[in-house]
Amino acid sequence: xxxxxxxxxxxxxxxxxxxxxxxxxxxxxxxxxxxxxxxxxxxxxxxxxxxxxxxxxxxxxxxxxxxxxxxxxxxxxxxxxxxxxxxxxxxxxxxxxxxxxxxxxxxxxxxxxxxxxxxxxxxxxxxxxxxxxxxxxxxxxxxxxxxxxxxxxxxxxxxxxxxxxxxxxxxxxxxxxxxxxxxxxxxxxxxxxxxxxxxxxxxxxxxxxxxxxxxxx
Amino acid sequence: xxxxxxxxxxxxxxxxxxxxxxxxxxxxxxxxxxxxxxxxxxxxxxxxxxxxxxxxxxxxxxxxxxxxxxxxxxxxxxxxxxxxxxxxxxxxxxxxxxxxxxxxxxxxxxxxxxxxxxxxxxxxxxxxxxxxxxxxxxxxxxxxxxxxxxxxxxxxxxxxxxxxxxxxxxxxxxxxxxxxxxxxxxxxxxxxxxxxxxxxxxxxxxxxxxxxxxxxxxxxxxxxxxxxxxxxxxxxxxxxxxxxxxxxxxxxxxxxxxxxxxxxxxxxxxxxxxxxxxxxxxxxxxxxxxxxxxxxxxxxxxxxxxxxxxx
Amino acid sequence: xxxxxxxxxxxxxxxxxxxxxxxxxxxxxxxxxxxxxxxxxxxxxxxxxxxxxxxxxxxxxxxxxxxxxxxxxxxxxxxxxxxxxxxxxxxxxxxxxxxxxxxxxxxxxxxxxxxxxxxxxxxxxxxxxxxxxxxxxxxxxxxxxxxxxxxxxxxxxxxxxxxxxxxxxxxxxxxxxxxxxxxxxxxxxxxxxxxxxxxxxxxxxxxxxxxxxxxxxxxxx
Numbered sequence: 106x107x108x109x110x111x112x113x114x115x116x117x118x119x120x121x122x123x124x125x126x127x128x129x130x131x132x133x134x135x136x137x138x139x140x141x142x143x144x145x146x147x148x149x150x151x152x153x154x155x156x157x158x159x160x161x162x163x164x165x166x167x168x169x170x171x172x173x174x175x176x177x178x179x180x181x182x183x184x185x186x187x188x189x190x191x192x193x194x195x196x197x198x199x200x201x202x203x204x205x206x207x208x209x210x211x212x213x214x215x216x217x218x219x220x221x222x223x224x225x226x227x228x229x230x231x232x233x234x235x236x237x238x239x240x241x242x243x244x245x246x247x248x249x250x251x252x253x254x255x256x257x258x259x260x261x262x263x264x265x266x267x268x269x270x271x272x273x274x275x276x277x278x279x280x281x282x283x284x285x286x287x288x289x290x291x292x293x294x295x296x297x298x299x300x301x302x303x304x305x306x307x308x309x310x311x312x313x314x315x316x317x318x319x320x321x322x
Numbered sequence: 323x324x325x326x327x328x329x330x331x332x333x334x335x336x337x338x339x340x341x342x343x344x345x346x347x348x349x350x351x352x353x354x355x356x357x358x359x360x361x362x363x364x365x366x367x368x369x370x371x372x373x374x375x376x377x378x379x380x381x382x383x384x385x386x387x388x389x390x391x392x393x394x395x396x397x398x399x400x401x402x403x404x405x406x407x408x409x410x411x412x413x414x415x416x417x418x419x420x421x422x423x424x425x426x427x428x429x430x431x432x433x434x435x436x437x438x439x440x441x442x443x444x445x446x447x448x449x450x451x452x453x454x455x456x457x458x459x460x461x462x463x464x465x466x467x468x469x470x471x472x473x474x475x476x477x478x479x480x481x482x483x484x485x486x487x488x489x490x491x492x493x494x495x496x497x498x499x500x501x502x503x504x505x506x507x508x509x510x511x512x513x514x515x516x517x518x519x520x521x522x523x524x525x526x527x528x529x530x531x532x533x534x535x536x537x538x539x540x541x542x543x544x545x546x547x548x549x550x551x552x553x554x555x556x557x558x559x560x561x562x563x564x565x566x567x568x569x570x571x572x573x574x575x576x577x578x579x580x581x582x583x584x585x586x587x588x589x590x591x592x593x594x595x596x597x598x599x600x601x602x603x604x605x606x607x608x609x610x611x612x613x614x615x616x617x618x619x620x621x622x623x624x625x626x627x628x629x630x631x632x633x
Numbered sequence: 634x635x636x637x638x639x640x641x642x643x644x645x646x647x648x649x650x651x652x653x654x655x656x657x658x659x660x661x662x663x664x665x666x667x668x669x670x671x672x673x674x675x676x677x678x679x680x681x682x683x684x685x686x687x688x689x690x691x692x693x694x695x696x697x698x699x700x701x702x703x704x705x706x707x708x709x710x711x712x713x714x715x716x717x718x719x720x721x722x723x724x725x726x727x728x729x730x731x732x733x734x735x736x737x738x739x740x741x742x743x744x745x746x747x748x749x750x751x752x753x754x755x756x757x758x759x760x761x762x763x764x765x766x767x768x769x770x771x772x773x774x775x776x777x778x779x780x781x782x783x784x785x786x787x788x789x790x791x792x793x794x795x796x797x798x799x800x801x802x803x804x805x806x807x808x809x810x811x812x813x814x815x816x817x818x819x820x821x822x823x824x825x826x827x828x829x830x831x832x833x834x835x836x837x838x839x840x841x842x843x844x845x846x847x848x849x850x851x852x853x854x
Contacts, residue, residue, distance in 0.1 A: 111740060111743060111744035112744070114744045114745060114748075115743075115744045115745070115747070115748035116748075118745060118748050118749050118752070119748045119749075119751075119752045122749060122752040122753055122756060123752065123756065125756060126356065126359050126756060126759055127356065134701070134704055135704070135707060136749060137704075138704040138705075138707035138708045138711070139707060139711050139745065139749065140746075140749040140750065140753065141687070141708050141711075142707060142708040142709065142710065142711025142712040142714075142715065143711045143712070143715050143741060143745050143746050143749070144746060144750070145683070145684045145687050145688075145708075145712050145715075146684070146711065146712040146713070146714065146715025146716045146718075146719065147439070147440070147715055147719070147738075147741070147742065147746055148439050148680055148684065149680070149681060149684045149712075149715075149716055149719070150715070150716060150719030150720070150723065150731065150738065151439040151440070151474055151719075152439065152476060152677040152680050152681065153677075153719070153720075153723075154473075154719075154723050154731050155439075155442075155473045155474040155475060155476075155497070156474075156475065156476050156673060156674065156676075156677040157674075157677060158723075159473065159493075159494060159495045159497075159499065160475065160492075160493075160494060160670075160673060160674070161674055163494060163495060164494060164670075168499075168501065169501055172501070175670070177667055177670070178670060178671070178674065180671060181670060181671030181672075181673075181674035181675060182674055182678075184671060184674070184675050184678075185674050185675040185677060185678030185679075186678060188675060188678045188679055188682050189678060189681070189682055189685070191682060191686075192682070192685060192686065192689065198635050201635070201639045201849070201850045201851070202638060202639055202642060203675050203678070203679075204639070204849055204850075205638075205639035205640070205642040205643040205646075205849065205850060206642050206643075206646055206668075206671070206672070206675060207672060207675060207676070207679075208643055208841060208849045209642060209643035209644065209645065209646035209647040209650075209841065209842065210480070210646040210647065210649075210650050210668055210669075210672055212643070212647045212650075212837075212838035212839075212841040212842050213646060213647035213648060213649065213650030213651040213838065213842060214479065214480070214483065214650040214651075215834050215838050216647075216651050216834065216835050216838035216839065216842075217650070217651055217654040218479070218535040218536065218539075218540070219535070219830065219831040219834040219835060220831060220835055221535075221539055221540070221654075222531075222534060222535040222539045222560075222565065222831075223535075223827045223828060223830055223831035223834075224828060224831035224832070224835070226539060226563050226565055227559055227563060227824050227827055227828055227831075228828065229563070230559075230562060230563035230564075231824065250817075251813075251816065251817040254817045254818060254821060255562065255817055255820055255821045255824065256821075257821070258817075258818055258820075258821020258822055258824070258825065259821045259824045259825050259828070260825075261825075262821060262822055262824070262825025262826070262829075263825050263828060263829065265825070266825065266829045283825065284775055285775075285778060286818055286821050286822040286825070287822045287825070287826075288775045288776075288778040288779045288782065289778060289779075289782040289814065289818040289819060289822060290555065290782075290818070290819050290821075290822025290823055290826070291779050291782075291822075292778065292779040292780065292781065292782025292783040292784075292786065293555050293782050293783065293786045293814060293815060293819045294552075294555050295769075295779070295783040295786075296782070296783040296784075296785075296786030296787040296790065297551040297552060297554055297555055297571070297572065297786065297790070298551070298552050298761065299599075299600065299603050299761055299762075299765070299783075299787055300551040300572050300573065300574065300596065300600070300787070300790060300791070301413060301550050301551035301552040301572055302754075302755075302757045302758040302761045303366065303595075303596055303599035303600065303603075303758050304412050304413040304550075304551065304572060304573040304592065304596065305409070305410070305412050305413065305751060305754045305755040305757070305758060306362070306366050306599070306755040306756075306758035306759075307366050307370075307412060307573070307592045307595045307596060307599070308411065308412020308413075308592075308751060308755065309412070309748075309751055309752050309755040310363075310366050310367045310370060310595070311370060311412075311588070311591075311592065312748070312751075314367065314370055314371075315370075320325070320371075321325075321370055321371065352766070352767065355763040355767075358759070358762055358763045358766055359759045359762075359763065361762075362758060362759050362762045363759075366758070376791075376792035376795075376796050377792050377795050377796065377799070377804070377805055377808075378792055378805075378808075379792070379795070379805035379808030379809060379812065380805075381808075381812050382812075407750060408742075408746060408747035408748075408750040408751050409750045409751055409753065409754040410754070411747065411751060412751060412755075440742070440746075442732060443732055443739070443742050446732055446734070450734070473730075473732075475673055476673050476674075476676040476677050476680070477669065477672050477673035477676050478676075480669045480672045480673065481669075481673065483665075483669055484666060484669040484670065484673075487662070487666055491666065491669075491670065492673070497730045497732060498729045498730045499729075499730070540654070555815065555819055555823055556823055556827075558815055558816065558819055558820040558823055559820050559823045559824040559827050561820075562816070562820050562824075572790075574790050574791055593791065593792070596791050597791045597792060597793045597796065599758070600787045600788065600791050600793050601793055602762065603761070603762050603765050603787065604784060604787055604788060604793075606762060606765055606766035607765045607766065607769050607780070607784075609766065610765070610766045610767065610768075610769060610770065611769075611770060611771055611780075614770045614771070614772075615771075
């Protein structure tokens with residue numbers, strides 16, 4: 106069994122969170138509150154040192170001669186400070202300015218990024234010759250079948266998402282094929298979600314049995 | 323060894339009690355959720371004590387990362403972004419540790435950063451774990467010369483966007499406060515055109531997708547991903563179109579990577595628990611469906627609602 | 634001032650970031666880089682706003698002695714304590730960085746924050762299993778397809794099915810099959826979703842930039 110006080114604290118907190126599995130209880134609520142407080146404090150400090158000190162402060166007041174000060178960063182800090190006006194209801198509306206700045210920038214950037222990466226590049230990789238060859242120039246049946254499947258699945262999946270036209274007749278049939286592909290996708294996503302959640306639990310069990318109890322050598 | 327046989331015995335007993343679960347479920351008296359919890363806890367914990375080998379497949383998405391790193395000449399610069407926090411560490415930490423060890427052994431230079439506030443902390447842990455490895459310690463990688471941690475920067479994809487012009491704009495100092503220009507490993511590194519490979523370990527947003535969108539598609543960087551299993555399926559379209567050159571998805575991806583680079587670590591140790599946990603979930607899904615179909619058949623034959631099934 | 638200025642700011646920043654994709658150099662590229670620097674700073678303030686708000690709410694709850702106010706005390710104490718530990722770790726000359734393993738701040742990270750965060754997410758494993766038992770049914774054709782796909786992915790992505798059927802089928806048949814599912818049908822489905830998301834984001838971004846979508850400034854005209 107570990108003699109490290111830190112490991113003991115970690116183990117007790119782990120058990121506190123696990124106690125929720127039985128039912129909600131004060132021990133769990135205590136651990137939950139500690140988590141909320143510590144994580145907020147932690148984030149505060151990380152943003153303070155990595156952003157405000159290293160980027161902003163040393164950007165405006167360089168620590169070495171010869172580095173040009175970036176006075177324009179002060180405008181960013183002023184915008185950021187305006188965000189805090191939200192805490193004062195009478196002038197809270199000013200916080201919309203920095204918010205609009207972030208929203209506008211995100212909209213402009215996303216419009217292009219998604220258009221290129223999720224739109225153009227994905228469409229380009231779907232609109233390929235369906236007859237595929239190996240590197241040696243021979244017919245590649247597996248890749249040909251795969252390319253056809255990707256083409257059909259993408260096309261019919263998009264048809265399914267098109268709600269401006271009633272899903273009837275040929276269009277409805279294509280949408281039903283699209284549902285098939287989407288269901289396989291969701292099934293795989295479920296399988297991967299199970300994998301993910303179990304991995305996290307394994308990590309905690311390993312901590313308890315190996316690091317805390319020392320049963321795993 | 324005693325632990326192994328005790329764990330096997332527990333699993334045999336637990337396996338037999340599943341018959342009781344099946345009977346109860348079919349009778350329309352599903353077991354309480356806390357009993358399901360006990361099964362999951364046992365399925366995850368007991369295999370940690372067992373020593374069994376399982377055949378692990380090689381997937382092109384993981385092998386592609388291994389090949390890319392191997393083909394880089396020694397001294398190549400690899401940028402690693404740690405875009406996750408302790409919540410996802412059990413999945414991503416093993417692959418990050420194995421990757422860093424592998425990169426050091428290939429004599430590459432490692433530049434670390436994070437788009438998640440706790441990413442650089444995870445990176446430091448991974449570095450420490452790598453340096454404890456005797457074969458890595460032998461190479462004595464030096465901070466600032468062979469690796470550097472630039473820390474965290476807020477701004478999500480805007481950080482990657484800014485790095486496209488100059489890394490220095492986003493990270494004027496490393497996490498220890500050393501000025502960018504004074505860090506030997508960063509001499510000559512202006513933007514993505516000066517790094518040979520970008521590896522992302524991510525569990526959400528910002529993460530692998532944002533790196534593909536900005537670093538790969540806009541600035542032409544070669545990007546490989548290491549994601550949580552939840553995020554992995556979303557990455558397959560980018561893999562097929564080569565926007566992403568490789569992918570390690572979840573614990574299995576990590577285990578395969580460890581095996582491929584001969585750095586067997588935690589992911590391989592955990593694989594057996596992962597298998598048992600999946601088996602338990604599959605068994606419960608099957609039991610639930612058996613009960614469901616029996617209750618449906620009973621409803622159809624009696625033409626009246628019965629308490630059967632647990633739907 | 635309350636509506637026009639935010640709309641103008643949204644329009645200008647949106648246009649700068651969209652156009653600089655095509656013209657990355659010159660004054661447009663320079664403006665984009667300056668805006669990018671500002672964003673990193675504004676986002677830090679946004680996080681502080683959240684932290685200060687949490688502190689404010691906790692203190693109000695304590696002052697009014699509301700139900701479970703004791704937990705608000707814990708939140709406030711942990712928050713202030715962590716910040717104090719962080720400031721000490723960051724400014725004390727004996728540490729190279731506030732992340733140094735010897736700092737009290739890193740002690741909090743390793744022994745409090747990391748175990749709590751990891752366990753919070755880990756308990757979801759139990760609920761996923763319980764929900765699978767109680768609700769994952771092959772009720773119709775679509776649900777059956779979903780179930781079959783998840784069966785092969787769950788069983789194939791880890792060496793489960795390959796281990797069970799090892800005496801009958803040699804090698805990694807089920808792992809390869811799960812890989813095939815991921816590489817083709819899942820890629821197709823995810824690609825349809827990805828393209829759909831792209832179209833949706835492009836449309837909504839345009840609405841935001843042009844001021845048609847105004848929910849971020851309080852909505853309305």
